[in-house]
Amino acid sequence: xxxxxxxxxxxxxxxxxxxxxxxxxxxxxxxxxxxxxxxxxxxxxxxxxxxxxxxxxxxxxxxxxxxxxxxxxxxxxxxxxxxxxxxxxxxxxxxxxxxxxxxxxxxxxxxxxxxxxxxxxxxxxxxxxxxxxxxxxxxxxxxxxxxxxxxxxxxxxxxxxxxxxxxxxxxxxxxxxxxxxxxxxxxxxxxxxxxxxxxxxxxxxxxxxxxxxxxxxxxxxxxxxxxxxxxxxxxxx
Amino acid sequence: xxxxxxxxxxxxxxxxxxxxxxxxxxxxxxxxxxxxxxxxxxxxxxxxxxxxxxxxxxxxxxxxxxxxxxxxxxxxxxxxxxxxxxxxxxxxxxxxxxxxxxxxxxxxxxxxxxxxxxxxxxxxxxxxxxxxxxxxxxxxxxxxxxxxxxxxxxxxxxxxxxxxxxxxxxxxxxxxxxxxxxxxxxxxxxxxxxxxxxxxxxxxxxxxxxxxxxxxxxxxxxxxxxxxxxxxxxxxx
DNA sequence: TGTACATCAGTGAACGCGCGTTCACTGATGTAC
DNA sequence: TGTACATCAGTGAACGCGCGTTCACTGATGTAC
Numbered sequence: 001x002x003x004x005x006x007x008x009x010x011x012x013x014x015x016x017x018x019x020x021x022x023x024x025x026x027x028x029x030x031x032x033x034x035x036x037x038x039x040x041x042x043x044x045x046x047x048x049x050x051x052x053x054x055x056x057x058x059x060x061x062x063x064x065x066x067x068x069x070x071x072x073x074x075x076x077x078x079x080x081x082x083x084x085x086x087x088x089x090x091x092x093x094x095x096x097x098x099x100x101x102x103x104x105x106x107x108x109x110x111x112x113x114x115x116x117x118x119x120x121x122x123x124x125x126x127x128x129x130x131x132x133x134x135x136x137x138x139x140x141x142x143x144x145x146x147x148x149x150x151x152x153x154x155x156x157x158x159x160x161x162x163x164x165x166x167x168x169x170x171x172x173x174x175x176x177x178x179x180x181x182x183x184x185x186x187x188x189x190x191x192x193x194x195x196x197x198x199x200x201x202x203x204x205x206x207x208x209x210x211x212x213x214x215x216x217x218x219x220x221x222x223x224x225x226x227x228x229x230x231x232x233x234x235x236x237x
Numbered sequence: 238x239x240x241x242x243x244x245x246x247x248x249x250x251x252x253x254x255x256x257x258x259x260x261x262x263x264x265x266x267x268x269x270x271x272x273x274x275x276x277x278x279x280x281x282x283x284x285x286x287x288x289x290x291x292x293x294x295x296x297x298x299x300x301x302x303x304x305x306x307x308x309x310x311x312x313x314x315x316x317x318x319x320x321x322x323x324x325x326x327x328x329x330x331x332x333x334x335x336x337x338x339x340x341x342x343x344x345x346x347x348x349x350x351x352x353x354x355x356x357x358x359x360x361x362x363x364x365x366x367x368x369x370x371x372x373x374x375x376x377x378x379x380x381x382x383x384x385x386x387x388x389x390x391x392x393x394x395x396x397x398x399x400x401x402x403x404x405x406x407x408x409x410x411x412x413x414x415x416x417x418x419x420x421x422x423x424x425x426x427x428x429x430x431x432x433x434x435x436x437x438x439x440x441x442x443x444x445x446x447x448x449x450x451x452x453x454x455x456x457x458x459x460x461x462x463x464x465x466x467x468x469x470x471x472x473x474x
Numbered sequence: 475t476g477t478a479c480a481t482c483a484g485t486g487a488a489c490g491c492g493c494g495t496t497c498a499c500t501g502a503t504g505t506a507c
Numbered sequence: 508t509g510t511a512c513a514t515c516a517g518t519g520a521a522c523g524c525g526c527g528t529t530c531a532c533t534g535a536t537g538t539a540c
Contacts, residue, residue: 163462202430
């Protein structure tokens, strides 16, 4: 089987499949993940509701594909930002990744909510989602590793050494990372990661009313201030 | 009308109303906000579905009440933690509030998701939710204000002064706060707030798999490390 | 190049379920005299 | 204290809508000889 579709059937299949996914994404925006409906998608595409089952095994499978696509789309956006900056400019890379995450989230709020919002009740994400899910965070890890390779002390910026229990808690992630990255650096990195997602979520989910200004640029400016401080917190400011 | 119900009718009404709210909370856990169903609640309480309308005007009104209750419940938990520590122990108060937020979220994950997770599609929160929503964050603001009154420089900890645009973005919240609190302090406070909610959300929404350990205490330990660093970031470490 | 067969896309009806909300009604509880 | 009336809780049927999924079927596209 070639990766590029050949026959008319194969081409049509690929096209309709992506139309179904697109329609699904549009429905996420208006009705949320819980309201994702195969019948509604079929209606939108002008086909019988049963026809959708030629392309998608079930509602849950469609949800899984949308989740994987969302992670991949975010991951690609982050990687593009990362790759656009030279390796020796760590603050630049860091800023680019943070901005890419926020920009992507603002452009695709429904998909952001799908992957970082409240979990869909009754749905359990299969293992296929794990790989795509770590694409963005891997970029931050890479930056931390580069910083470590240059001997940058993250510990100082994030204030003090980890307790024994604190280090033990990080064992799963410590095991996966290059040995040069200290527990303190990971602690700092995770905190920045949580701060980044927390900030984006607060902005996207409407918690900034009466806090951050509504003028154009206000939220960008706030985010920019966050980014410079996060960079400082992991020692690459 | 007395605030304490007197007649049998009034007592029954208060009781059944709170039973409805309780059942609603239970349903949030299993089906999420989007799946909240008046019929299901009625079934659980053994009454006709139409009877629920004696107590609640509509599904949306029930959702609003659950949201307000959640904010109030979280606010009360935070205030209890805050009040349990003396005013002169700012780090202690800060720690207590952070812990209270996480503990409450772990104990009431469904309600946490309701207020800080993805917004419910098609639902717009009425103005009544604004007041309760700010109860917790007010505590952190109070701590910042106390710190400012003691001349603690938050700016240093959060690295550098705000840009002009950064300060302008904070105008809405600057206007509400005591004049001693600088823009830099608020910037730091907001970042800690976002970090706190981001951390709790990541933990609660299942993003810590293969990152933080699963042993008892691992997540507590990670969170504790976060708290000490946040405190340092707002200058009260 | 033409034919026979297999594969696949799409249909429409059906099953069995759920939901929010309204409405006319019964019967119990509360209140005013 | 007793009676007449008003208020309110709760019922059950109904309206009109939605959903996921299955199934027997038709007709078009692809493939092997």
